[in-house]
Amino acid sequence: MNPVSYEIFHAERLKDFVRAIFESQGFSEEHALTCAEVLVSADARGIDSHGVARLSGYLRLIEKGRINPKPHMVFQQERKAIAQLNADGAIGLVSAPAAMQRAIEITQELGSGWCGIHNSNHFGIAGYHALMAVEHDFIGMAMTNASPLVSPSGGKERMLGTNPIAVAVPAGEEPPFVLDMATSAAANGKLEIAQRQNKPIPEGWVMNSDGTNSKDPLALKAGGLLLGLGSDADHGYHKGYGLGAWVDIFSGVLNGGSFGPWAPPFVAFLDPVDNQPGKGLGHFVGCWDPAAFRDLQEFKQAMDLWIRRFRQTAPIDPHRPVLVPGDPERTLELERKESGIPIISAVVNDLENISQQCGVSL
Amino acid sequence: MNPVSYEIFHAERLKDFVRAIFESQGFSEEHALTCAEVLVSADARGIDSHGVARLSGYLRLIEKGRINPKPHMVFQQERKAIAQLNADGAIGLVSAPAAMQRAIEITQELGSGWCGIHNSNHFGIAGYHALMAVEHDFIGMAMTNASPLVSPSGGKERMLGTNPIAVAVPAGEEPPFVLDMATSAAANGKLEIAQRQNKPIPEGWVMNSDGTNSKDPLALKAGGLLLGLGSDADHGYHKGYGLGAWVDIFSGVLNGGSFGPWAPPFVAFLDPVDNQPGKGLGHFVGCWDPAAFRDLQEFKQAMDLWIRRFRQTAPIDPHRPVLVPGDPERTLELERKESGIPIISAVVNDLENISQQCGVSL
Numbered sequence: 211m212n213p214v215s216y217e218i219f220h221a222e223r224l225k226d227f228v229r230a231i232f233e234s235q236g237f238s239e240e241h242a243l244t245c246a247e248v249l250v251s252a253d254a255r256g257i258d259s260h261g262v263a264r265l266s267g268y269l270r271l272i273e274k275g276r277i278n279p280k281p282h283m284v285f286q287q288e289r290k291a292i293a294q295l296n297a298d299g300a301i302g303l304v305s306a307p308a309a310m311q312r313a314i315e316i317t318q319e320l321g322s323g324w325c326g327i328h329n330s331n332h333f334g335i336a337g338y339h340a341l342m343a344v345e346h347d348f349i350g351m352a353m354t355n356a357s358p359l360v361s362p363s364g365g366k367e368r369m370l371g372t373n374p375i376a377v378a379v380p381a382g383e384e385p386p387f388v389l390d391m392a393t394s395a396a397a398n399g400k401l402e403i404a405q406r407q408n409k410p411i412p413e414g415w416v417m418n419s420d421g422t423n424s425k426d427p428l429a430l431k432a433g434g435l436l437l438g439l440g441s442d443a444d445h446g447y448h449k450g451y452g453l454g455a456w457v458d459i460f461s462g463v464l465n466g467g468s469f470g471p472w473a474p475p476f477v478a479f480l481d482p483v484d485n486q487p488g489k490g491l492g493h494f495v496g497c498w499d500p501a502a503f504r505d506l507q508e509f510k511q512a513m514d515l516w517i518r519r520f521r522q523t524a525p526i527d528p529h530r531p532v533l534v535p536g537d538p539e540r541t542l543e544l545e546r547k548e549s550g551i552p553i554i555s556a557v558v559n560d561l562e563n564i565s566q567q568c569g570v571s572l
Numbered sequence: 573m574n575p576v577s578y579e580i581f582h583a584e585r586l587k588d589f590v591r592a593i594f595e596s597q598g599f600s601e602e603h604a605l606t607c608a609e610v611l612v613s614a615d616a617r618g619i620d621s622h623g624v625a626r627l628s629g630y631l632r633l634i635e636k637g638r639i640n641p642k643p644h645m646v647f648q649q650e651r652k653a654i655a656q657l658n659a660d661g662a663i664g665l666v667s668a669p670a671a672m673q674r675a676i677e678i679t680q681e682l683g684s685g686w687c688g689i690h691n692s693n694h695f696g697i698a699g700y701h702a703l704m705a706v707e708h709d710f711i712g713m714a715m716t717n718a719s720p721l722v723s724p725s726g727g728k729e730r731m732l733g734t735n736p737i738a739v740a741v742p743a744g745e746e747p748p749f750v751l752d753m754a755t756s757a758a759a760n761g762k763l764e765i766a767q768r769q770n771k772p773i774p775e776g777w778v779m780n781s782d783g784t785n786s787k788d789p790l791a792l793k794a795g796g797l798l799l800g801l802g803s804d805a806d807h808g809y810h811k812g813y814g815l816g817a818w819v820d821i822f823s824g825v826l827n828g829g830s831f832g833p834w835a836p837p838f839v840a841f842l843d844p845v846d847n848q849p850g851k852g853l854g855h856f857v858g859c860w861d862p863a864a865f866r867d868l869q870e871f872k873q874a875m876d877l878w879i880r881r882f883r884q885t886a887p888i889d890p891h892r893p894v895l896v897p898g899d900p901e902r903t904l905e906l907e908r909k910e911s912g913i914p915i916i917s918a919v920v921n922d923l924e925n926i927s928q929q930c931g932v933s934l
Contacts, residue, residue, distance in 0.1 A: 364887055369881075449801055
């Protein structure tokens with residue numbers, strides 16, 4: 211087992227770098243800035259698998275022509291509460307915030323607003339987009355489909371992505387409630403940690419291509435499959451499958467994006483399969499205004515009470531208090547704001563290569 | 573292990589009985605009919621724990637004055653897309669369909685509509701309410717909080733109900749997609765089956781009050797706790813907790829209902845705790861119109877393709893094809909429409925007692 215070494219970067223330095231890289235690829239200043247914001251927010255919040263570690267993957271998709279650096283994104287709106295965005299092959303880091311901005315504007319008018327997105331690409335962390343709503347005192351929801359890696363319960367075929375759901379709810383004095391979860395049993399990031407440490411993984415994360423369980427952190431790379439939340443029939447795998455399916459339908463089927471086993475892979479060395487049933491990845495974002503349900507101050511006080519009471523739940527281990535969804539990421543965010551973001555050396559190497567390749571200093 | 577004996581009832585007979593029972597309690601004809609529809613639909617769909625088996629529980633709540641048989645339900649609507657229903661202590665079997673009907677009307681106008689409900693009671697199966705939207709070619713969503721039985725991850729305190737989420741999506745030639753899931757690892761119904769069979773339950777469903785795991789189907793009744801979907805830290809318990817928390821916030825906190833450990837218990841022998849932070853249980857229902865996102869026929873064709881492709885997923889066991897959420901309940905519904913609904917003798921006894929007590933023939 212090799213010790214993992216890190217280098218510390220301040221968020222601003224990473225953001226400047228990422229912005230300059232996307233600009234070097236022909237992105238507008240505004241789009242490059244948004245990409246940097248979304249990507250580095252993942253590193254800042256400790257979701258390292260979705261931060262600058264993904265930068266080289268995005269660049270390969272740009273090189274392959276699968277991400278359009280200069281998209282002409284077009285909104286359509288047939289009905290008052292719902293808009294639809296054809297992202298024109300944009301990176302999701304740009305299309306999802308644009309769609310959420312539209313959903314926020316509709317919510318300001320009506321109390322709830324929605325935007326579907328198709329012809330898009332990987333959108334980073336779902337929580338970023340949901341949290342945009344919280345800045346307006348709205349509840350935000352965001353979901354996306356993704357490269358097929360997860361099998362439905364009872365199956366042994368890659369049919370779904372890790373399809374995340376995020377819901378962010380504002381509070382009063384307390385910080386917001388943020389649920390941001392992959393619908394698979396384990397996110398890819400956890401596999402990567404086990405791979406680096408060369409440690410066996412728990413049963414219930416991955417199976418081999420023949421449907422047998424595996425504890426090998428490399429089983430997925432060897433053609434295996436991720437399992438849905440619940441992991442087996444006794445523990446509600448059909449629920450994890452159902453949640454992932456819901457996200458796939460809302461992201462792809464509803465918006466005219468691709469879906470299921472056809473969803474375009476994130477890795478550029480795999481081409482999307484032929485006969486796509488839709489265009490690109492799809493996302494689904496929107497908001498509700500709590501003030502449309504009850505008095506906003508009363509709502510915020512009730513949220514504060516909810517959060518404080520749940521933090522006081524009798525803990526199993528007296529040294530590990532019960533947390534509220536969003537707490538772990540927020541704690542890391544504060545820590546990393548203070549003392550910087552540790553980037554593992556493999557990713558630092560990656561960034562150095564990108565720096566050379568694009569002529570942008572790190 | 574005792575063999576379980578059943579008696580077969582046709583759905584119409586059960587509905588007539590349930591309707592007459594609620595009428596005998598002072599419910600209007602319309603409300604009694606709705607109760608019968610919602611309750612017996614659970615038995616018809618195989619969710620036996622939420623059907624007529626609950627009737628005696630509802631009656632005890634009426635007797636205790638906790639369910640108002642003659643509610644004066646009042647809608648408020650401050651913003652165009654969102655309504656709020658004060659259910660005036662109604663049974664949820666009545667308030668949730670009324671709220672969904674309002675959400676459907678808003679959706680007809682705007683493309684999406686929502687209704688929060690507070691001051692309500694247990695609403696039966698979430699799937700019934702979500703499916704109301706499908707009759708209008710809309711996507712329906714329904715959730716509710718419930719008696720606290722489930723602990724947050726890391727805790728050993730009853731803080732959440734089994735808080736279900738239902739999402740129903742119309743298709744074209746294929747039947748609708750119906751996700752209807754408790755956010756706990758196992759629903760109470762599964763525990764009851766194990767109790768009747770006196771069989772140990774899988775680890776990961778229940779813990780004892782000290783936070784240790786239990787395989788005893790009676791551990792919950794002995795003061796234990798249900799676990800959230802995911803069951804342990806390695807398998808995503810924090811996700812099941814997050815989903816249950818989401819439902820609690822949307823049902824209770826957002827609408828002015830009670831929430832968390834304060835949510836009123838379903839069993840009438842337990843009084844709601846003092847200093848309630850809201851009124852009664854809360855529910856959250858609403859819809860999206862797929863035709864507001866894309867052409868309805870194209871959407872339905874894409875849903876048909878999704879459903880057919882997922883049914884063709886390579887199965888682990890060639891004799892057990894992969895199902896689509898909603899399939900198991902629909903198969904049972906067709907079967908039970910044909911040959912009747914098997915009711916276990918304990919519940920038949922219960923119904924016979926109710927029949928005598930209310931002077932309504934079974």
